[in-house]
Amino acid sequence: RSPHLASKVRLAAILDALDAEQIAHQQSATESPFDHLPYEFGPVWSRNEQRYLLVERLLGGRRASAFRAIDRARSDSTRSHMVVVKMLPKADHTAADWTIAEASRLARVDCPHVCRVVDAGISDGDPYLVTDYVAGSTLLQLPSVAAFPLPADRAVSIILDVARGLGLAHTAGVRHLDIHPGNVVMSAAGCAVLVDFGLGVHTFELDESS
Numbered sequence: 001r002s003p004h005l006a007s008k009v010r011l012a013a014i015l016d017a018l019d020a021e022q023i024a025h026q027q028s029a030t031e032s033p034f035d036h037l038p039y040e041f042g043p044v045w046s047r048n049e050q051r052y053l054l055v056e057r058l059l060g061g062r063r064a065s066a067f068r069a070i071d072r073a074r075s076d077s078t079r080s081h082m083v084v085v086k087m088l089p090k091a092d093h094t095a096a097d098w099t100i101a102e103a104s105r106l107a108r109v110d111c112p113h114v115c116r117v118v119d120a121g122i123s124d125g126d127p128y129l130v131t132d133y134v135a136g137s138t139l140l141q142l143p144s145v146a147a148f149p150l151p152a153d154r155a156v157s158i159i160l161d162v163a164r165g166l167g168l169a170h171t172a173g174v175r176h177l178d179i180h181p182g183n184v185v186m187s188a189a190g191c192a193v194l195v196d197f198g199l200g201v202h203t204f205e206l207d208e209s210s
Contacts (some may be wrong), residue, residue, distance in 0.1 A: 034065060034087075041085060042123050042130075045072050050123075052085050052130070064088050068133055071118070082133035083118060084195075087126050103129055106197055109172050113165030115185075115195040134193050139181035158184070161192035169197070 037057065040050040052069040059066035066086045074081035103120035110116075119130035139158070149155075162184060169176065176183075176197055183196045 034067070037067075041067075041069070041126075042119075042128070043121070051119075052083070054085060058084065059086075069130075071130070074118075082135075084115075084131050084133050086129045086131070088128075100127060100129070105172050106169065106174050109168050109174070111165050111168045112187075112189075112191055113161045113193055114169055115193055115197070117197070131195070131197070134185045134187055134195055136185045136187045136193075139184045139186065139192075142186060158186075158192045162194060165192075165194040169194075 034054065034057070037054055039054045040052070041054055042051040045051040049072060051072050053072065054067040054069045056068040057065070058068055064086055066084055069083050069085045070080045071083045100120045100122070103117045106114075107117040115134055116132045117129065118132060119128075121128060150158075162179075166176065166179075174197065176194060178196060179194075183194065185193045185195050187193050
């Protein structure tokens, strides 16, 4: 065999190995622990376990990530209580302070048409908001909505549910700021529930003259 050819082969193998090492390093640098589920998150609850066990990614983006999770504080040996854990970027301190402060207001809204906030805080530098998980389909996912028009009585019922939820939230001084069919879930009980306040909650001063 040609020594010159063998040298070229060895050089190519070295370059391939360096490329593979660089790619692996880049991937590990951008990789998040939340990419590997299930993942424990939140305050320590018992037996050195953290309160939330993230089991499914629901949303992932630049502004926020959301996961379906088991809330160990409200689970027992017969049932796992599901919640949604939403996390804001660590660098977005203003949005984090805003969301965590307003979560306490929204938590006081007791309405079947508003998804309940159960917890908020910062864990390992990650600001988070926790709401109940509403099992069901959004208005965008319902076949009856996709095949417009809806029967008038059904459409009115949905609008009234949403209006009641918004009314109570506004009374508490909280705006949703992101109302669209994807943020309205039809629950197993058949009522419309507003979800995803965590990305847009904002207080405002109630004008008594309005």
